[in-house]
Amino acid sequence: MDTSQIEKILVSEIKLTSIEAKIFLLITTEGKMTPNQIAKRLNISEDEASESAKNLMKLGALIDLSPTEFEAMHPRFTAVNMYRKMCEREKIDFKRNKNVDSIGVLLERSYDAARTK
Numbered sequence: 001m002d003t004s005q006i007e008k009i010l011v012s013e014i015k016l017t018s019i020e021a022k023i024f025l026l027i028t029t030e031g032k033m034t035p036n037q038i039a040k041r042l043n044i045s046e047d048e049a050s051e052s053a054k055n056l057m058k059l060g061a062l063i064d065l066s067p068t069e070f071e072a073m074h075p076r077f078t079a080v081n082m083y084r085k086m087c088e089r090e091k092i093d094f095k096r097n098k099n100v101d102s103i104g105v106l107l108e109r110s111y112d113a114a115r116t117k
Contacts, residue, residue, distance in 0.1 A: 001106055003029075009099045014082045015090070016059075019044060020052045024061050024072065027053075029110040032071040059085055075111050076104035 003025050010021035022042055027033055033041075038049035053070045056062040060081045062070045072078065079100050087094040 001102070006103055006106060009103060010079075010082075013086075013097060013099050014079070015086050016056075016082070017052070019048060020056055023049065023052050024056055024078075025107075027062060027070060028072040028075050028078075028107050029114055031114040032065055032069050034068050034070075038070075072111065074104075075107035079103035079107075 007018070007021040007025060010016045010024065011018055016024065019042070023038055026038065026041055035046045035050035035053060038044075038053065039046040042049065053062055057064060057070070060073065061078050062072055065071050073081075083097055083100040084094050
């Protein structure tokens with residue numbers, strides 16, 4: 001499964017925006033970044049990068065290392081936690097979701113590689 005397929009799952013199953021999904025994937029696979037770095041990589045405004053990263057913090061996907069730098073949480077936990085929060089928001093029963101579970105497994109190697117450079 002490639003990143004575009006993972007992005008589609010993040011949008012359809014977890015209800016992230018396309019930009020939020022891209023930011024989550026970028027930081028998870030490449031490591032901590034500032035809004036400026038995110039904006040340049042995704043060709044979006046710095047304000048959009050910052051706001052989307054802050055939204056991902058609320059969903060438990062990212063943490064702020066400083067007021068200007070974001071880092072991803074481990075993908076095995078993050079995908080399921082984001083899905084759980086979406087279920088709470090949408091008032092639907094939280095059940096195991098194989099697509100969401102696969103996100104963590106698929107991103108784990110890239111996540112670890114980005115943090116052991």
